[in-house]
Amino acid sequence: MPNLALRSQRVVTPEGVRAATILIENGRIAALLPHNADVADATLVDVGNRAILPGVIDPHVHINEPGRTNWEGFDTATRAALAGGLTTLVDMPLNSAPVTTSVANLEIKRAATIGQLHTNVGFWGGVVPGNADEIEPLIAAGVLGFKAFLTHSGIDDFPNATEDDLRRVMPILARHKLPLLVHCELSVEDDAWKQNDHRSYPNYLSSRPKEWEDEAVAMMIRLCEEFRCPVHIVHLSSANSIAPIAAAKARGLPLTVETGQHYLYFNAEDIADGQTQFKCAPPIREKANNDQLWAALQAGIIDFVATDHSPAPPDLKQARKRRFYHGLGRHCLAAAGPTRALDSCPPARRHAPGPGPLAQRKSSSTHRPEP
Numbered sequence: 202m203p204n205l206a207l208r209s210q211r212v213v214t215p216e217g218v219r220a221a222t223i224l225i226e227n228g229r230i231a232a233l234l235p236h237n238a239d240v241a242d243a244t245l246v247d248v249g250n251r252a253i254l255p256g257v258i259d260p261h262v263h264i265n266e267p268g269r270t271n272w273e274g275f276d277t278a279t280r281a282a283l284a285g286g287l288t289t290l291v292d293m294p295l296n297s298a299p300v301t302t303s304v305a306n307l308e309i310k311r312a313a314t315i316g317q318l319h320t321n322v323g324f325w326g327g328v329v330p331g332n333a334d335e336i337e338p339l340i341a342a343g344v345l346g347f348k349a350f351l352t353h354s355g356i357d358d359f360p361n362a363t364e365d366d367l368r369r370v371m372p373i374l375a376r377h378k379l380p381l382l383v384h385c386e387l388s389v390e391d392d393a394w395k396q397n398d399h400r401s402y403p404n405y406l407s408s409r410p411k412e413w414e415d416e417a418v419a420m421m422i423r424l425c426e427e428f429r430c431p432v433h434i435v436h437l438s439s440a441n442s443i444a445p446i447a448a449a450k451a452r453g454l455p456l457t458v459e460t461g462q463h464y465l466y467f468n469a470e471d472i473a474d475g476q477t478q479f480k481c482a483p484p485i486r487e488k489a490n491n492d493q494l495w496a497a498l499q500a501g502i503i504d505f506v507a508t509d510h511s512p513a514p515p516d517l518k519q520a521r522k523r524r525f526y527h528g529l530g531r532h533c534l535a536a537a538g539p540t541r542a543l544d545s546c547p548p549a550r551r552h553a554p555g556p557g558p559l560a561q562r563k564s565s566s567t568h569r570p571e572p
């Protein structure tokens with residue numbers, strides 16, 4: 202394979218953005234050279250001012266195929282990801298049908314990917330009540346870790362786990378050093394908000410208070426400490442949980458945390474009534490809360506941003522009736538880029554997990570697009 206040299210005024214490196222020439226030998230990066238380096242032995246491609254950056258890993262994507270392919274399938278999901286600079290997606294165990302809670306179901310999902318992948322794709326397994334016996338076989342079959350909900354997942358075929366369910370599987374995951382990803386909301390049945398205006402965003406926000414998240418995060422820190430099982434908190438929204446997370450990390454617990462761009466970019470104060478496209482769970486909170494999320498990201502307490510990309514047809518988002526009560530809203534439709542500079546943290550950490558507890562398995566567990 203002839204050597205290749207890629208030159209740009211804007212090469213994103215772990216140390217920051219700079220002009221450089223990347224020398225590639227045998228398909229691998231061999232050296233990061235000065236911009237004007239002599240690379241006569243290689244085929245030089247100068248992309249000018251266009252940025253060259255590592256392919257982004259998104260570990261939180263719901264592709265929905267098979268079963269809900271009309272929401273989105275592997276072909277369009279991975280094609281769109283590639284257009285946005287993402288080269289590896291890790292697919293959540295829902296909202297496909299069947300959900301990825303057994304090896305048989307994983308094989309059905311894998312079969313659905315054939316001929317459709319434009320990026321690398323890995324799979325998370327699911328923890329639901331009664332599938333503890335499937336955990337070891339799913340690990341052997343190559344899943345990268347497991348996802349559990351602590352509140353209703355939004356689809357009835359993926360029921361939420363109880364603490365007892367987690368206690369059964371966490372020793373297994375600890376032994377394999379694989380992460381348990383948790384949707385952290387411990388919900389309390391309270392229908393009061395449903396009596397109020399279904400179009401009101403403040404009413405919806407009040408229906409999923411920070412305390413739900415904070416109590417769930419506290420429980421997961423406690424279980425993480427007890428079992429020493431890697432725990433990953435997905436889409437953190439409540440800034441109240443930042444301090445206990447920081448303290449847990451300071452104690453050396455194998456705990457990682459992501460937030461979503463929608464919690465950083467949007468604020469509750471700006472969401473008008475009826476704008477159900479902003480409905481997600483946990484909800485987008487107030488600016489003062491979100492400023493603290495930004496600070497935690499910059500400080501490395503929040504490890505990275507993941508999209509929680511999870512499309513749904515407009516009718517399920519109540520696009521016409523604009524009522525938060527009925528609209529699907531486990532995840533956010535919106536895709537927005539962070540707008541604040543994060544110069545103080547390495548680019549590789551802003552958008553994707555480094556080789557931490559969330560990304561330890563060998564690449565052989567990831568499916569690659571056919572040439």
Ligand SMILES: [Zn+2]
Binds near residue numbers: 263532
């Ligand atoms: Zn999700």
